[in-house]
Amino acid sequence: MNIEEEKAKLAKFIKTGIVVLSTFLLIAAGIYLVPKEITVSNSSSGKELPIYCVNRTDKKVSLTFDAAWGNDDTATILDILKKHDIKATFFMTGGWIEKYPEDVKAIADAGHDLGNHSEKHKHMSQLSKEECIEELMKPHEKVKKLTGKEMNLFRPPYGDYNNTVIRAARESGYDTIQWDVDSLDWKDYGVDSIINTVINHKHLSNGSIILCHNGAKYTKDALDTMITGLKEKGYEIVPVSELVYTGSYYMDNEGRQFKK
Template sequence: MNQENPDSSSTQRFKRNAVSIFVGLAAIALLICAVTYLPKIASVSTSVGGRELPIYCVDTDKPQISISFDAAWGNEDTQTILDILAKHNVKATFFMTGGWVESYPEDVKKIYEAGHDLGNHSENHKHMSELSTEEQTQELLKVHDKVKELTGVDMILFRPPYGDYNDSVIKTAAANHYYPIQWSVDSLDWKDYGADSIIQTICENKSLENGSVILCHNGAKYTKDALETVITTLQGKGYEFVPISQLIYKDNYHMDRAGKQISDT
């Protein structure tokens, strides 16, 4: 009768244990690698004190600001504005209503071809906070589809008409892949006080700083007359104009109580 060799049995047990240890170490190594190289999950918080906020301005060390134009009526000055922006190599952001897009499709294409941001200003320029969630969604999507058909662009920036919003408006915008945008510097150009008033209101504004968003209107009476001086004055102060899509953080951010967007990285 064959008798098992004790040395052979010990060797087999050693080999089995060694294999188990190797497999275990390999699994641990793979887990460490997975954790190390796993993409970070984007963190976005727009709620402050239980209230949802849009982006008014951006916290940044870079001397960058954005100038924006709400386009809801008229196009008489649009080409002049585009010419001035091009002359000074400034890229801006245009927030357009559905009615404006329908009335001036060629201007929409010109704005896009000039390299400016295309922004959503709702379909009918209504007070968004007074609408149901479904109505808010339709106000966003109708103009979105019109602009995409004209330019192929999926807009990501939304400015509520009249700056009117509530929690529902902000959440609806986010649900439709939009960053809600307000402003920190109001030109008050819509009051028609004249070009000098616009220049002073913007360039001497106490809220003007790195990350500011300036509000203008392409259809206001004196905006085109003030624009060049506004640009050269602010460039002279060391500011660089960038479109809002380049100014804001796309993820990993939170808001402070003033609506300033702050990076978490």
């Protein structure tokens, strides 16, 4: 091998070493600079996440009701909540708001959270960002006109979401709220089933968000005992607005909200 070939070989080796070293330094810098706490995002996949539950040291949980179809039991539910002196969160569709304006006012007057459940209860992951915003703002304006209140809590219909839905909600001033304890009241399994499902749920813990429906067949009959059971376990029931953290927070990959 002559001198020129040796020089060419050495130059190639040096270039390769520089590329490898540069790549290593970039990766190392990325690991150092990327924050461990990502606001509203799943830090491992970049997927936007709603709030499924909240990391809390105190024994607080939230009771939520989706209001999209029926209304026969709303007054009874409000009476039971009043009896126990607790506040809940009602996620309402635009159609429900329009059809039952006096009940919307009653919920607001009783001091419960008013939450947005979209205008027409669509699978919002199939909508464009503009369509998602429209689905949010129509019920928002209806509630504002009825009660003077600005809603800021949103639950997507069917629990169906994607990055577009979460970002549209955030741009519209909303936190997106899911649940980690499903009462399964919508399956109509009966009163005892609802009570046992909630009270003995494997995920029930500090910061849990419990899903119920104001129009499910057995919810009103199970509610009193369910609330009593939660209290006996030492839980304080608060509306979602008091459970979640506002301002600076981050999410883990299970949708648990942490305060920064």
